[in-house]
Amino acid sequence: MIGATILLVFVLAALLAPYISPYDPVTQNTDLRLQGPSWAHLFGTDNFGRDVFSRVIWGLRVDLQIAILGVVFPFIIGTLVGTVAGFFGGLVDAILMRLIDVILAFPFLVLVLSIIAILGPGLTSFYIAMALVGWVSYARLIRAQVLVLKNSDYAVAAVSLGFSRARIMFRHLLPNAVAGSVVFSMSDAVIVLLNGAAISYLGLGVQPPIAEWGIMVAEGQPFITTAWWITLFPGLSIVVLAFGFSLFGDALGDVLGVKE
Amino acid sequence: MHRYKFVLYRPIQFLPVLFGISIVTFVLVRLIPGDPARVLLGTRATPTAIANIRSQYGLDEPMWLQYFYFVKNLFHGEMGKSILYKIDVLKLILTRIEPTLVLVLTSVTLSVLIAVFMAALAARNHGRFADHAVRVVSTAGIGFPPFWLGLMLIILFSVNLDLLPVSGYGRTLGDKVAHLILPSLTIALSLSTVLTRSLRAAMVEGLRSDIATAARARGMPERVVFWRHVFPNSMVPTINLLAINIGWLIGGTVVIESVFAIPGIGQLLVRAIFSRDYMVVQGVAMVLACATVLINLIADIVTVAADPRVKL
Numbered sequence: 001m002i003g004a005t006i007l008l009v010f011v012l013a014a015l016l017a018p019y020i021s022p023y024d025p026v027t028q029n030t031d032l033r034l035q036g037p038s039w040a041h042l043f044g045t046d047n048f049g050r051d052v053f054s055r056v057i058w059g060l061r062v063d064l065q066i067a068i069l070g071v072v073f074p075f076i077i078g079t080l081v082g083t084v085a086g087f088f089g090g091l092v093d094a095i096l097m098r099l100i101d102v103i104l105a106f107p108f109l110v111l112v113l114s115i116i117a118i119l120g121p122g123l124t125s126f127y128i129a130m131a132l133v134g135w136v137s138y139a140r141l142i143r144a145q146v147l148v149l150k151n152s153d154y155a156v157a158a159v160s161l162g163f164s165r166a167r168i169m170f171r172h173l174l175p176n177a178v179a180g181s182v183v184f185s186m187s188d189a190v191i192v193l194l195n196g197a198a199i200s201y202l203g204l205g206v207q208p209p210i211a212e213w214g215i216m217v218a219e220g221q222p223f224i225t226t227a228w229w230i231t232l233f234p235g236l237s238i239v240v241l242a243f244g245f246s247l248f249g250d251a252l253g254d255v256l257g258v259k260e
Numbered sequence: 261m262h263r264y265k266f267v268l269y270r271p272i273q274f275l276p277v278l279f280g281i282s283i284v285t286f287v288l289v290r291l292i293p294g295d296p297a298r299v300l301l302g303t304r305a306t307p308t309a310i311a312n313i314r315s316q317y318g319l320d321e322p323m324w325l326q327y328f329y330f331v332k333n334l335f336h337g338e339m340g341k342s343i344l345y346k347i348d349v350l351k352l353i354l355t356r357i358e359p360t361l362v363l364v365l366t367s368v369t370l371s372v373l374i375a376v377f378m379a380a381l382a383a384r385n386h387g388r389f390a391d392h393a394v395r396v397v398s399t400a401g402i403g404f405p406p407f408w409l410g411l412m413l414i415i416l417f418s419v420n421l422d423l424l425p426v427s428g429y430g431r432t433l434g435d436k437v438a439h440l441i442l443p444s445l446t447i448a449l450s451l452s453t454v455l456t457r458s459l460r461a462a463m464v465e466g467l468r469s470d471i472a473t474a475a476r477a478r479g480m481p482e483r484v485v486f487w488r489h490v491f492p493n494s495m496v497p498t499i500n501l502l503a504i505n506i507g508w509l510i511g512g513t514v515v516i517e518s519v520f521a522i523p524g525i526g527q528l529l530v531r532a533i534f535s536r537d538y539m540v541v542q543g544v545a546m547v548l549a550c551a552t553v554l555i556n557l558i559a560d561i562v563t564v565a566a567d568p569r570v571k572l
Contacts, residue, residue: 102277102281102284105280106549107506107548109514110510110529110544110548110549111284117541118291121533187402194403194405197405202530217405217408225415231408235408238404238405239403242402243399245403
């Protein structure tokens with residue numbers, strides 16, 4: 001419940017950002033540089049005089065998008081690959097599994113960074129890199145499920161009724177195999193959010209002046225000795241959003257009867 | 261000793277993975293649009309340098325032959341030259357390996373210590389306040405961005421308490437230790453959240469096991485039952501979990517080195533991406549992938565040594 005509430009509040013805040021943020025997130029105001037938290041500026045202002053609270057709300061839009069799109073593309077690719085590998089077995093399966101072994105041999109972030117190096121910095125590169133690397137976990141989960149399910153009575157019955165392979169795979173096996181991946185996608189969203197923010201922090205993701213939490217932390221770093229609020233609040237927002245995903249994932253696991 | 265036979269044949273099983281790693285890194289750099297010689301040497305390369313790299317990597321030859329040259333150069337320890345530093349990539353990586361290696365080792369040690377402390381506290385007070393507190397902390401802790409956590413630790417220990425240096429690496433041993441405490445603690449706190457959850461579950465289960473009941477029946481105090489019988493058994497799955505997370509750990513090191521300005525491999529990688537020093541990106545990716553494979557082998561050996569029942 002707590003997890004669902006946090007996520008709901010954050011999604012609403014992201015949708016309503018233009019209406020609830022008190023100031024414009026990118027307009028600079030040199031008269032208001034580095035002011036501490038006050039009633040006028042709840043989270044203080046940064047070195048350009050921008051309102052940190054407004055930037056946190058607008059940043060939510062970007063970071064929520066990172067957590068969602070960074071999971072959706074790998075989820076779709078991994079589910080398709082895992083279903084096909086598990087269902088057909090044999091050579092197709094062997095080749096796909098070796099490919100997964102190779103991708104898993106690379107430290108995740110290092111491979112993602114290398115792909116971003118080739119494509120050039122930016123959020124689009126990040127999504128492409130996530131899609132190319134992140135699908136392996138989903139493929140493994142789905143494949144393991146499909147391997148078990150394809151010998152179940154209803155699958156055998158579907159085969160003997162002469163249904164097409166595509167129908168058996170996607171109408172019969174997939175809906176029963178997908179629950180574990182859905183639960184996993186919630187804890188994956190936490191990791192993707194942290195990675196996306198880290199890549200923006202390094203300067204390789206979202207580019208300034210767009211408000212995004214990772215970049216806001218990086219922009220506040222030179223001022224941590226004097227203006228801690230610039231770094232504290234965006235980071236804290238990541239923690240709360242991640243906590244929301246974690247709790248919601250745990251609750252979803254209980255409801256769907258999935259063990260991690 | 262036959263239980264350790266896998267140490268001999270496991271590296272052979274790794275060959276397809278190593279082959280795959282070389283293919284991926286080879287393909288990565290060749291996906292960049294434009295003349296590969298210019299991509300690898302930068303825009304200000306001299307015509308002679310371009311001619312040299314063309315012949316060394318066979319860049320005018322078909323793809324499969326280029327790959328052959330690439331592997332041949334690898335076997336000679338040649339990963340190409342860095343555009344920025346003008347020296348061989350492998351040599352460059354070797355000069356940067358010490359801080360990264362030390363950082364990884366201290367982080368793992370610290371995170372295991374933290375996880376054992378937290379998990380023991382929770383498991384021995386199962387169902388009580390300490391247990392719930394540890395569970396909340398370790399669930400929330402997974403969502404702490406390490407780069408931000410590092411900065412918060414700097415504010416606390418370097419700015420407010422003035423105990424430790426803000427960033428950098430130092431020259432003398434004592435200086436290096438002082439510089440590594442905060443970055444190691446940052447990574448350790450992040451990693452320990454995952455370890456604590458699994459260790460706690462294993463310890464709770466262990467306290468209910470027949471081994472523990474038998475030990476209690478012999479009149480052993482609870483403290484001895486826990487530390488001598490439950491604790492060692494709970495460590496085996498934790499070693500596996502550490503091995504699974506080693507890729508994550510190395511990725512975290514890359515980011516943390518940038519936060520604390522530590523001159524290791526991670527910082528080298530990030531700088532190389534900014535300066536389009538593709539030979540370095542390729543080299544670092546390959547070295548870190550091989551390191552991950554090697555660490556997994558070491559984890560297997562430790563598991564076999566720690567638990568006589570395990571056969572690989």
